[in-house]
Amino acid sequence: MIHKKVIHHFIPHQKEDGLHHRAKALNLSYLASYLLILVLFGAGLYLIKLKAPQILGQVMFSADQIIALTNAKRAQSGLGVLSSNGQLAQAASAKAQDMYAADYWAHNSPSGKTPWNFITTAGYRYLYAGENLARDFSDASSVVDAWMASPSHRSNMLDTNFKEIGVAVASGDLEGREVILVVQMFGTPVSQIPTQQPLVQASPVPSPQPSPAQVAQVKEKPPSAPSPSPKVSPSPTPVSVAVELPSLETAQNTQSTVLASRQFSLVKGVSFGLVGFVFLLFALEIIYTLRKNHLRLRSGVLAHLAILAFILLAIWYAVAGAVL
Amino acid sequence: MPGFSRLALDVEQLKMKHLDILAHIFLILGLGVGVVAVYRLRFDSTDQFLVILVITFFYLLWGTTYHHIKGEIEKKLFVEYLLIALIVVICAFLVFVI
Numbered sequence: 231m232i233h234k235k236v237i238h239h240f241i242p243h244q245k246e247d248g249l250h251h252r253a254k255a256l257n258l259s260y261l262a263s264y265l266l267i268l269v270l271f272g273a274g275l276y277l278i279k280l281k282a283p284q285i286l287g288q289v290m291f292s293a294d295q296i297i298a299l300t301n302a303k304r305a306q307s308g309l310g311v312l313s314s315n316g317q318l319a320q321a322a323s324a325k326a327q328d329m330y331a332a333d334y335w336a337h338n339s340p341s342g343k344t345p346w347n348f349i350t351t352a353g354y355r356y357l358y359a360g361e362n363l364a365r366d367f368s369d370a371s372s373v374v375d376a377w378m379a380s381p382s383h384r385s386n387m388l389d390t391n392f393k394e395i396g397v398a399v400a401s402g403d404l405e406g407r408e409v410i411l412v413v414q415m416f417g418t419p420v421s422q423i424p425t426q427q428p429l430v431q432a433s434p435v436p437s438p439q440p441s442p443a444q445v446a447q448v449k450e451k452p453p454s455a456p457s458p459s460p461k462v463s464p465s466p467t468p469v470s471v472a473v474e475l476p477s478l479e480t481a482q483n484t485q486s487t488v489l490a491s492r493q494f495s496l497v498k499g500v501s502f503g504l505v506g507f508v509f510l511l512f513a514l515e516i517i518y519t520l521r522k523n524h525l526r527l528r529s530g531v532l533a534h535l536a537i538l539a540f541i542l543l544a545i546w547y548a549v550a551g552a553v554l
Numbered sequence: 555m556p557g558f559s560r561l562a563l564d565v566e567q568l569k570m571k572h573l574d575i576l577a578h579i580f581l582i583l584g585l586g587v588g589v590v591a592v593y594r595l596r597f598d599s600t601d602q603f604l605v606i607l608v609i610t611f612f613y614l615l616w617g618t619t620y621h622h623i624k625g626e627i628e629k630k631l632f633v634e635y636l637l638i639a640l641i642v643v644i645c646a647f648l649v650f651v652i
Contacts, residue, residue: 258630261637268644272652366599497652501645508641529626530617533581534638537613540585541642544592544606548649552598 240511242518252528256511264504271500279408293319293397295370296412300387300395303378307388315417318396321345321352322413325361329411330402335554337361349415360386360416365409367551373412376553383553392416502545509538570624577620584612603650610639610646 237243239254254260294314301311325348328339338344345361362383367373377383386392398413512535519527588609595601617635621627 258633258637261634261641265637265641265644268641268648272644272648275648276652497648501649505641505645508638529621529624530631530635532578533613533617533620534634536581536585537610537638537642540588540609541606541645543589544602545645545649547593547596548599548602 240514242515253511253515256508256515261508264508268501268504272497275497291370291373291399293322293399296373296397296399296414297395299370299374300414303374303387309388309390310393312392312395312416315354315394315396315419317352317354318349318394318415318417319398320396321348321354322396322398322415323400324348324352325415326398326400326402326411326413329413330400330404333405335363335365335404337363337554345415349417354417355420356417357420358389358391358416358418360389360392362386362414362416363554364412364414365404365552365554367410367412372551373553376551377414380553386414386416389416391418393418498545498548502542505538505542505545509535509542512538573623577616577623581613581616584616585609588612599650603646606646606650607643610642613642614639 241253243251243253297312297314304311325345328343328348329335332339332341334340346356346359349356349359362377364373364376367376374387377387394417396415396417399410400413401408401410403409404411512531515531516527516535588605591605592602595605614635618627618632621631
């Protein structure tokens with residue numbers, strides 16, 4: 231008798247009135263309680279995040295890991311490795327700090343600062359430069375995989391024009407949330423282009439016009455249309471600038487704690503579990519109804535099953551993090 | 555004439571069956587578009603949440619319209635759709651926003 235009562239919670243059944251009833255766990259009151267559980271869980275998690283974030287645990291990854299993984303991807307594609315550059319790392323760190331200070335998530339700051347401003351301010355004179363951004367990832371490999379999965383970011387990662395790299399991994403408060411930002415700067419310094427050979431005149435003939443190849447010290451790149459991961463047009467004709475190399479103790483070996491990963495896994499697990507449970511109940515109802523030929527499927531069950539399957543798929547493929 | 559009324563009933567049932575099939579195909583197509591959109595936006599969680607919100611609203615609208623056409627719309631059924639829609643939205647909010 232007791233086991234029947236328990237079973238009636240999960241499968242459709244016939245009562246003394248002769249009518250068939252849905253599983254009790256699919257009654258409106260039960261559905262309302264599942265909703266309440268989710269709301270309370272979300273509120274509880276938010277409180278823990280505010281008052282005792284250490285409960286959620288910590289994960290760390292470093293700029294060096296990002297650089298190593300980037301070079302591994304380049305090696306897999308038969309490309310040369312990128313050298314770690316302190317100035318690019320400083321530019322990346324400055325960009326990350328600026329994003330926190332001015333509270334924005336974009337390549338260009340609200341005040342109009344471009345990634346190239348940060349690079350030149352760090353004293354790096356570039357021939358080519360590029361930037362990739364990422365936020366809220368739980369580990370270095372997820373960051374790199376996300377960039378590789380996006381065509382424009384992948385293009386930066388595997389660009390043969392880039393020779394050096396600088397990465398910053400920084401935690402802070404952005405748009406009201408505790409986040410981890412990863413700024414990846416690519417560059418090729420001007421010093422890497424071959425120096426111009428002097429022209430020699432053998433006989434008194436009108437001075438030959440220098441060929442375009444001899445005059446141009448900076449290879450022109452066509453101006454790029456706005457893209458998610460912008461590349462820059464080359465810097466103006468290089469001038470001699472006394473640059474004091476910044477200290478290399480800046481962002482190169484930054485390690486940052488990430489609260490997002492544990493929190494994300496917990497939320498994903500609970501949401502998936504609860505929605506999965508309701509999905510199974512509806513699926514059981516359909517199976518039970520199909521087996522009992524004299525029964526008619528309740529209205530709306532297929533639609534409920536479809537929307538629950540949709541959200542289950544979305545949760546399953548949910549990725550903690552975003553790239554720009 | 556019993557034969558004629560039976561034929562009319564059969565035609566009516568056939569129409570309802572076609573409506574059922576077409577309506578559910580439309581729902582599945584809509585959800586399919588949602589799945590593709592959520593996958594394409596997999597590195598922008600805010601946009602993913604917005605897509606889920608739109609799809610949930612589509613599901614509610616579909617349910618209301620479908621059951622109204624079938625003549626079986628009632629308060630309990632609407633509340634059931636609403637509760638499931640809210641469960642979906644809250645889950646999406648917890649996973650994609652918070």
